[in-house]
Amino acid sequence: MKALRLYAGPVALAHLRRQGLQPDDVRVVPGAAGGPKGLILGPLDRFLFGDWLGRGQGAVDLVGASIGAWRMATACLDDPAAAFARLEHDYIHQRYELPPGQKRPSARHVSERFGENLKAFYGGRVGEVLRHPRYRLHVLASRGRHLLAREHGLRTPLGYLGAFMSNAVHRKAMGAWLERVVFSTAGAALPFATHDYPTRQVSLNEANFQAALQASCSIPFVLESVTRIAGAPPGAYWDGGITDYHLHLDYRGLDNGLVLYPHFQRAVVPGWLDKALPWRHRPSAFLDRMLVLAPDPAWVATLPHGKLPDRTDFSRYGNQHGQRIQAWSRAVAQSHQLAEEFQQWLQAPDLDRVEAL
Numbered sequence: 001m002k003a004l005r006l007y008a009g010p011v012a013l014a015h016l017r018r019q020g021l022q023p024d025d026v027r028v029v030p031g032a033a034g035g036p037k038g039l040i041l042g043p044l045d046r047f048l049f050g051d052w053l054g055r056g057q058g059a060v061d062l063v064g065a066s067i068g069a070w071r072m073a074t075a076c077l078d079d080p081a082a083a084f085a086r087l088e089h090d091y092i093h094q095r096y097e098l099p100p101g102q103k104r105p106s107a108r109h110v111s112e113r114f115g116e117n118l119k120a121f122y123g124g125r126v127g128e129v130l131r132h133p134r135y136r137l138h139v140l141a142s143r144g145r146h147l148l149a150r151e152h153g154l155r156t157p158l159g160y161l162g163a164f165m166s167n168a169v170h171r172k173a174m175g176a177w178l179e180r181v182v183f184s185t186a187g188a189a190l191p192f193a194t195h196d197y198p199t200r201q202v203s204l205n206e207a208n209f210q211a212a213l214q215a216s217c218s219i220p221f222v223l224e225s226v227t228r229i230a231g232a233p234p235g236a237y238w239d240g241g242i243t244d245y246h247l248h249l250d251y252r253g254l255d256n257g258l259v260l261y262p263h264f265q266r267a268v269v270p271g272w273l274d275k276a277l278p279w280r281h282r283p284s285a286f287l288d289r290m291l292v293l294a295p296d297p298a299w300v301a302t303l304p305h306g307k308l309p310d311r312t313d314f315s316r317y318g319n320q321h322g323q324r325i326q327a328w329s330r331a332v333a334q335s336h337q338l339a340e341e342f343q344q345w346l347q348a349p350d351l352d353r354v355e356a357l
Helices: 010-019 035-055 067-075 080-092 107-122 126-130 155-169 171-176 209-216 312-317 321-334 336-347
Strands: 004-008 026-031 060-065 135-144 178-185 199-204 237-239 258-262 290-295 354-356
Touching: 004 010, 004 336, 010 258, 010 290, 010 354, 026 035, 026 067, 035 067, 035 080, 035 258, 035 321, 035 336, 060 067, 067 080, 067 135, 067 209, 080 107, 080 321, 107 209, 126 209, 135 199, 135 209, 155 171, 171 178, 178 209, 199 209, 209 237, 290 336, 312 321, 321 336
Parallel strands: 004 354, 026 060, 026 258, 060 135, 178 199, 258 290
Antiparallel strands: 004 290, 135 178, 135 237
16 A cells, blocks of 8 residues: 655646756745644655755755644754654653543643753754754744733633634634744745735744744643743744644745645645634645645554544543553554655656645
8 A cells, every 4th residue: 555645736746747856946844733643754754854855955944833843943953864763752752641530631731841841852952953054944833912912711712712713704814813923043034925814023043942942832722822932022822833734825936946745634724723614725826836745544544543643642542651652653653654655756756646736
């Protein structure tokens, strides 16, 4: 059974037909939010950043939200293959103890433990990320406005209800509640246009790296929001996937080259609140230059429980951490097939395997 499927926008497909795919063709690599789903992209990440992309010369913009931000920051470390192996291990082995009678740990506990994990992971190495000779990092977070400007037991649920209702009417209207904030490598221009949604850019530096990355991963009600980010406007910052779940951004301004997207599914969903709105799962002209690498749904059905690892596994296994670790490790072991098939495709490109995005 084939594990990997390839999907291309029309400009990307024309590019592949004309000249194939070389490392220097890649201008942007996005990393989606999605929690544990991102684990199955680990072998692809190790091949792409530890080998293939390293053969190129040009600058590449890495754009990430939530676990995608953690992945893209990891790609900027020295010896990225080893760094991705550690990320995989640390993510799989994270543990949050459940209080007696509770189905999930407190948001404060998860935030504290997650922050400790990030400090241990990047401790003394932030300079490697910020001064990478080719990669320019962009970490997305969602900044609350009005009722969501600070976290509160009553105001926050009401604010997210308002955001949900506004988003259902028009995606851009959600900007009244949450704005997109992009923390970027100093001096790096955004590789996408921002007319689609209220956006501001903040320079990423040693002083705010840790807070910005934790904010990008802070799922509402699962983790606490992050506040007081150096150099950023005041407010409560949450998961970047709320505004930009799968980085369905306007990449049309790229004058050449492609967006290479290792993803865990075919659809590129704009925001987290769009998950229940199937009409927003369709491709748009924003993605014309995109090549998506994603697992075949039939292959996914062969993984433990017939699905990708996801956050529901924390509740499924509770304090049975060993069983969850075993299931996630099996899924990652099987996902080496994705990387192997992409390497084979690069050696002998078969355009019949490339489907319309």
